[in-house]
Amino acid sequence: MNMHDYADRLKGLPFYLYPTIEATTDEAIQKGLKIIDLSTGDPKFATPDYIIQALQKACEDPATHHYGSVAGYPPFRKAIAQWYQKRFGVALDPAREIITFVGSKEGIAFLPLAFINPGDVVLIPDPGYPTYRYAASFAGARLEAFPLRPENNYEPDFDEIPETVAKEAKIIYLNYPNNPTGATVDKGFFKRAVQFAKKYGIMIAHDAAYSEVTFDGYRTPSLFEIEEAREVGIEFHTLSKTFCMTGWRVGFAVGHPRIIEGLLEVKRVSSSGHFPAIERAGVEALSRFPVELEANNRALAERRDLVIREFRRFGIDVKPPRGSYYVWFKIPKGRNSLSFVKKLILETGVITFPGIGYGNNGEGFMRIAFVEDLSTIEEALRRLEPYLRT
Numbered sequence: 001m002n003m004h005d006y007a008d009r010l011k012g013l014p015f016y017l018y019p020t021i022e023a024t025t026d027e028a029i030q031k032g033l034k035i036i037d038l039s040t041g042d043p044k045f046a047t048p049d050y051i052i053q054a055l056q057k058a059c060e061d062p063a064t065h066h067y068g069s070v071a072g073y074p075p076f077r078k079a080i081a082q083w084y085q086k087r088f089g090v091a092l093d094p095a096r097e098i099i100t101f102v103g104s105k106e107g108i109a110f111l112p113l114a115f116i117n118p119g120d121v122v123l124i125p126d127p128g129y130p131t132y133r134y135a136a137s138f139a140g141a142r143l144e145a146f147p148l149r150p151e152n153n154y155e156p157d158f159d160e161i162p163e164t165v166a167k168e169a170k171i172i173y174l175n176y177p178n179n180p181t182g183a184t185v186d187k188g189f190f191k192r193a194v195q196f197a198k199k200y201g202i203m204i205a206h207d208a209a210y211s212e213v214t215f216d217g218y219r220t221p222s223l224f225e226i227e228e229a230r231e232v233g234i235e236f237h238t239l240s241k242t243f244c245m246t247g248w249r250v251g252f253a254v255g256h257p258r259i260i261e262g263l264l265e266v267k268r269v270s271s272s273g274h275f276p277a278i279e280r281a282g283v284e285a286l287s288r289f290p291v292e293l294e295a296n297n298r299a300l301a302e303r304r305d306l307v308i309r310e311f312r313r314f315g316i317d318v319k320p321p322r323g324s325y326y327v328w329f330k331i332p333k334g335r336n337s338l339s340f341v342k343k344l345i346l347e348t349g350v351i352t353f354p355g356i357g358y359g360n361n362g363e364g365f366m367r368i369a370f371v372e373d374l375s376t377i378e379e380a381l382r383r384l385e386p387y388l389r390t
């Protein structure tokens with residue numbers, strides 16, 4: 001036995017693309033190219049001042065210098081419940097229906113560890129945020145991808161999921177506003193999802209990471225605006241995108257007490273509570289919502305419009321997304337998305353993300369994140385034009 005031999009669960013993970021993109025970026029830097037990174041959903045907005053001040057103040061209180069509550073700092077869970085009530089009109093019990101995480105990715109990844117036995121089926125959107133696949137695979141799940149197609153507004157067609165698969169499925173991951181497609185849904189979609197989930201006894205894990213990053217007056221509904229969702233659902237949220245706090249790692253989940261309890265069990269044995277001062281700052285963030293959000297969303301909408309306008313000039317027809325930071329579009333016919341994106345990095349210094357990184361149905365597409373300022377995006381598009389023009 002070789003002690004350096006990785007466990008089968010690690011060896012069996014689906015291919016992870018970020019290291020390849022990073023290595024290609026290093027090569028471009030070596031060549032002397034000036035990099036513009038439009039690959040990651042992390043706009044360069046600063047965290048609002050009032051949140052930073054709240055953190056500074058909390059740090060000065062020695063009571064915050066200790067292990068935090070694993071379920072989440074109680075006043076933070078209370079602030080989450082109040083925010084949910086105000087934002088979605090949904091009442092939650094902070095003690096039983098809310099848990100916080102060190103970033104929502106942590107919670108998304110813990111869910112299959114709590115509920116999946118090897119061989120259980122997990123339904124994964126394709127294309128979709130890669131963590132669903134990796135987390136389910138880590139727990140030994142059998143992954144069943146369901147397609148998100150442009151002609152269906154990137155919503156799943158639940159009737160298309162074979163009955164035999166649906167009967168075996170234990171969790172379905174959904175995510176709107178959607179990464180990578182930017183698609184948004186209305187409440188009727190969640191109603192259909194809940195009907196499907198109840199019919200087959202499947203848990204809905206809705207990832208609402210981009211719920212507040214929206215444009216053109218669109219308002220994201222919560223899964224729990226559908227009353228019956230309480231029986232089957234869990235919804236993940238994050239302060240990362242709403243309050244420009246990606247580095248702070250603050251996320252949470254709300255939902256059925258039994259699902260929250262399962263997540264808590266996994267968190268207890270494999271992680272810890274957050275730094276209490278950060279969760280105290282989180283209280284301030286949520287209670288002053290939506291300060292600064294509208295200005296940021298207006299700036300993002302301008303960037304989105306620039307990308308869409310330029311793409312139309314290049315001959316690429318894309319629908320402006322009403323949520324998220326992403327424009328998802330078809331690459332020139334016959335190109336392989338990974339080699340195309342690598343070529344763009346090496347020849348232009350602009351980093352985007354290949355569709356294949358989000359699943360097999362992502363092949364033939366790529367994703368641009370409009371996270372830089374207008375002049376940087378303009379420069380990136382100027383460099384990309386000869387490659388994208390059809």
Ligand SMILES: Cc1ncc(COP(=O)(O)O)c(C=O)c1O
Nearest residue numbers: 103104105129179209238240251
């Ligand atoms: C769809 C989606 N869900 C969840 C996350 C994770 O967010 P965080 O761990 O910062 O809360 C991301 C991050 O980009 C995302 O795109």
